[in-house]
Amino acid sequence: MSTHHTSSDITTTNPAGTPERFNDPGIPEHRSRMADRDPKAAKRAERQVVVLFVISILGTIGMLVAYFAIQPDGTTAGTRNSNLALGLGLFLSLMGIGLAAVHWAKTLMSDHERSEERHDQRSPDEVRVAAVTALKDGAEDSGIARRGVLKGAVVTALGLFPLTIAVPLIGSVGNDWDVSKFRHTMWKKGTRLATDPAGRPIKASDVTIGSVVHVVPDAPEEERRTHHWITEKAKSVVLIVRLDPADLKEAEDRKDWSYNGIVAYSKICTHVGCPVALYEQQTHHLLCPCHQSTFDVADGAKVVFGPAKRPLPQLPITVDDEGYLIAQDDFNEPVGPSYWERLK
Structure with a gap:
C-alpha cells in the first residue's frame, strides 16, 4: 500500500487501485512530565543526572589510578586483578555518561513532538535562519545554560573520558613490540x-x-x-x-x-x-x-x-x-x- 502525505490529509491506494482519502490525525496530544509541572521534580532530576556524570568522572579517575597502581606482576592472579580494575573503571565511566544522557533527555530536555512539511533540500535563507534560532531555543529549553552544576558535570565527564583510551595507548608505546x-x-x-x-x-x-x-x-x-x-x-x-x-x-x-x-x-x-x-x-x-x-x-x-x-x-x-x-x-x-x- 502506497501513502502520499499532504498538509491536511493522507491519500492511500488500496489493493484494487482505488484511491482512498482520510484526514491526517496529526500529532498526538502532548503529555507533560512531572519535571515539566513541578520545579522540585525538575531539580531532583537535575541532581540525579549530575550524580550519574559524577559516577562517570570517578570511574575515569579510578581507571587511570588502576592503570598505574595495579600493574600485572607476571602471575595469572595479578593479570586478572589488573584487568578487573581497568574494566570496572571503564564500565563506570561509560555507564555514567550513557545513563546520564538518557535520563537527561527523558526528564529535562524538551520532548515536544514537531513535524514539518517536506521541501527542497536547500532551504531558503530565512528558513535556515529560523532553524538556527530553533536550535538556540532548543539549547535554552534544555536548561544547560542555567544549570551550572549540570553543565560542569557533563563537560568534566566528557573531557575526562578520552583519557581512558589515550593513557593506555600512550603507555603502550614503550612496550615490547618484538614480533619475532x-x-x-x-x-x-x-x-x-x-x-x-x-x-x-x-x-x-x-x-x-x-x-x-x-x-x-x-x-x-x-x-x-x-x-x-x-x-x-x-x-x-x-x-x-x-x-x-x-x-x-x-x-x-x-x-x-x-x-x-x-x-x-x-x-x-x-x-x-x-x-x-x-x-x-x-x-x-x-x-x-x-x-x-x-x-x-x-x-x-x-x-x-x-x-x-x-x-x-x-x-x-x-x-x-x-x-x-x-x-x-x-x-x-x-x-x-x-x-x-x-x-x-
Missing part, C-alpha cells in the same frame, strides 16, 4: 607431548587409529601454574591424530615428521585463531567451529573449505627410547593467523 616472539613456541627438540589439561605424557601406543588427542608441551606441575607458561601455552596447543599410514599424503620433505600414521598439527586456525577441534574420522577433516574453515589432516592439513588461506602448521614428531611421543623441533612457521611482518 610470534614465530616461536615452547616446543623444542625432545619435548614430550602431554595431554591437556592433565599434563600426562603420552605414548604412541596410547593413540589408536581414528583417535584425536589434544596435547601441550610436557612441563612440571609447578611450571604449568605460572602465568608465563599459561600465556605461552596459547601458542603451543597441538592436536594429534592417528591415521592408517596408507591414507597419508606426505610431502617428500615431511615424510619423517609423522610416526606410524600419527600426525600433529597446530590447534590454532590460520584464519583468525579459533581452536580447531572438530574431527571427522571418515573424511579426515578438521573443522574450525568459528567460520567453518576445514583442513584435510591426511593431506598436510591443507584447506579444503572456508576462509582460511594457509594449512595448519605441522609439528614434527617422533618417539623417545621409552616410546613417548616427542617433538623433533618447533613448528617450521608461525602458528595462527596472519600478522604484520609475517613472511609466509
Whole structure:
C-alpha cells in the first residue's frame, strides 16, 4: 500500500487501485512530565543526572589510578586483578555518561513532538535562519545554560573520558613490540607431548587409529601454574591424530615428521585463531567451529573449505627410547593467523 502525505490529509491506494482519502490525525496530544509541572521534580532530576556524570568522572579517575597502581606482576592472579580494575573503571565511566544522557533527555530536555512539511533540500535563507534560532531555543529549553552544576558535570565527564583510551595507548608505546616472539613456541627438540589439561605424557601406543588427542608441551606441575607458561601455552596447543599410514599424503620433505600414521598439527586456525577441534574420522577433516574453515589432516592439513588461506602448521614428531611421543623441533612457521611482518 502506497501513502502520499499532504498538509491536511493522507491519500492511500488500496489493493484494487482505488484511491482512498482520510484526514491526517496529526500529532498526538502532548503529555507533560512531572519535571515539566513541578520545579522540585525538575531539580531532583537535575541532581540525579549530575550524580550519574559524577559516577562517570570517578570511574575515569579510578581507571587511570588502576592503570598505574595495579600493574600485572607476571602471575595469572595479578593479570586478572589488573584487568578487573581497568574494566570496572571503564564500565563506570561509560555507564555514567550513557545513563546520564538518557535520563537527561527523558526528564529535562524538551520532548515536544514537531513535524514539518517536506521541501527542497536547500532551504531558503530565512528558513535556515529560523532553524538556527530553533536550535538556540532548543539549547535554552534544555536548561544547560542555567544549570551550572549540570553543565560542569557533563563537560568534566566528557573531557575526562578520552583519557581512558589515550593513557593506555600512550603507555603502550614503550612496550615490547618484538614480533619475532610470534614465530616461536615452547616446543623444542625432545619435548614430550602431554595431554591437556592433565599434563600426562603420552605414548604412541596410547593413540589408536581414528583417535584425536589434544596435547601441550610436557612441563612440571609447578611450571604449568605460572602465568608465563599459561600465556605461552596459547601458542603451543597441538592436536594429534592417528591415521592408517596408507591414507597419508606426505610431502617428500615431511615424510619423517609423522610416526606410524600419527600426525600433529597446530590447534590454532590460520584464519583468525579459533581452536580447531572438530574431527571427522571418515573424511579426515578438521573443522574450525568459528567460520567453518576445514583442513584435510591426511593431506598436510591443507584447506579444503572456508576462509582460511594457509594449512595448519605441522609439528614434527617422533618417539623417545621409552616410546613417548616427542617433538623433533618447533613448528617450521608461525602458528595462527596472519600478522604484520609475517613472511609466509
